[in-house]
Amino acid sequence: MTPTEVVEQYEPNFEAWIDQFQEWQTRIGFDTAWLGDYRFDIKFDWDTAGDTIEFGDFEGMPKWNRRMQVPQQSIRDAIISMVSVQGDTEFASVEQQWHLLDSAPTEYDRKSALRIMCEEQRHGWQMAYVLCNYFGEHGIREAQKLLERNSGGNPHREDDEGQRLLGSFNEPIDHWLDFFMFTHFIDRDGKFQLKMLSTSSFKPLAASMGPMLKEESFHLGTGANGLRRIVKQGVIPCELIQKYVNKWVSTGLDLFGVDESTSAQWSYVYGVKGRYDERESTVAADREHLNEESRAHYYTELKEEMVRINKGRHDDQPEVFIPSDKFHRGVGKYHGKKFDLHGEPFEGSEQDWEKYLTTVLPGDADEAALQEYFKEEWIQYREWKE
């Protein structure tokens, strides 16, 4: 075979994607030496994925194992879209967080963050594998795109690079308070998405979710415990912490998508994406309000978690609370409307509203104050020094 023929007959595949992945790591600033002996394995839990479609219009039929078993192109497109969005968030979070390793408050926090970043990359790797191996050229192209975008929150970013697909994943994570907020609030949304895909009619997607959910539990634990340690230490005032909670909760709620979503409804009809409690629920799905229902579960969980975080609060500090789900929303029926932190309609002019936002969301002065607190023992067990 001549060199020209070799090139002509070259077919991009997952192996070629792996080469691009390594280039991506370097491009975004992630030093591969940090990986140590971590290996990117493909993991499936076929047992938990189930054999029979569990909901939707194809309920009771065998789950689809291959692309050609999927009965309609629109369903294949929906699956590709779900896998692509999931993969996009996994790589985005690494782009947002890698630069924090140098400023970790303790060695254990550094190791935990690194482990989270390794596992998020593995999740992205898994999604790329599903795209490349089950969806032909279309899937391969989508897998490549996962490595072409770059989070707006990455300090290593060229102006001409595309942004990540979802808002939260373009936010900068400038410091460790944001890191713990992100792993607590945004990774929790990730858990919901993974759980909703774990009952998918496309079996390789459903079987990918079990191992990812296992790993995600540590990420959430890291976030929740980090916030508990900060509140317990009492150096950063709860009023300041509250501003960051307000910022991340509203963006986390937005991640569940629009209200009365037709795409969520179609995904349910196809059996591609279920409800958060699909296997446990005894009532029929309200197909027109699927995103609202997931968001409500998430919101309830946030409130329960905040009770635990507050337990270590110093007596002279105000309780940190989860703001109303109407506050500062960028998506859904409350988008563009003005509600205060407690869900009451905001009375006042546009100027008053802007002024109000500066009192409840973090601004430059808050960031500067935070940098001062970071010079103190701002989190429990901060003994390790570089």
Add this chain to the structure above:
Amino acid sequence: MQAHAFLSIDRERLRPFFERVPELFEAHHLSEAQNSTGYEELLYRIYRPYKGEMLDMIDEWMGHGPRNWRTEVEREVMLMLYAIRYPDTLLLESLSEDTQMDLTRLSGYLHFTKHTYSIWDEDTRKGLEKLGILIPQTDEADPFIYGAYISAIELLKDLAPYYSFIEHDVPRQRLFQAALAAYGREE
């Protein structure tokens, strides 16, 4: 890394245990005897470069008395802690005889410095036995017995469904070791 014998494990026998891992973990980890706050503090307070005082802290949490090791023996153990790479256990064999006598103590050092090695514990061993994974009883730092023990816990981590994993930032090895200990103690 799992020993070949583990591949024939009876998965059905594991199922009831997997369903109870969160509850069993809390029963053990949050028990007064385990001092969970002390455990979690140690995760943050043991870091490179390792010092004798750090080993003292681990000993104290584990309820061990003073080590009374000669200086060169202590150095030997420190070097082992730096050199060992999970899941290797053969380096245990290179230690002097007086340190080899105490697998529980050494496994504590390995656990808190690496987070991947599990603490050797008789109740945990019994828990594995109940699941059909037979690990011999010993107090000595036998690299093969300890190697089989950590491999067995690693295997359980791999086979467990996602609902066994609770949202916690302790190492996953601790999650399973603690659950196994509570399981092993049950009548």
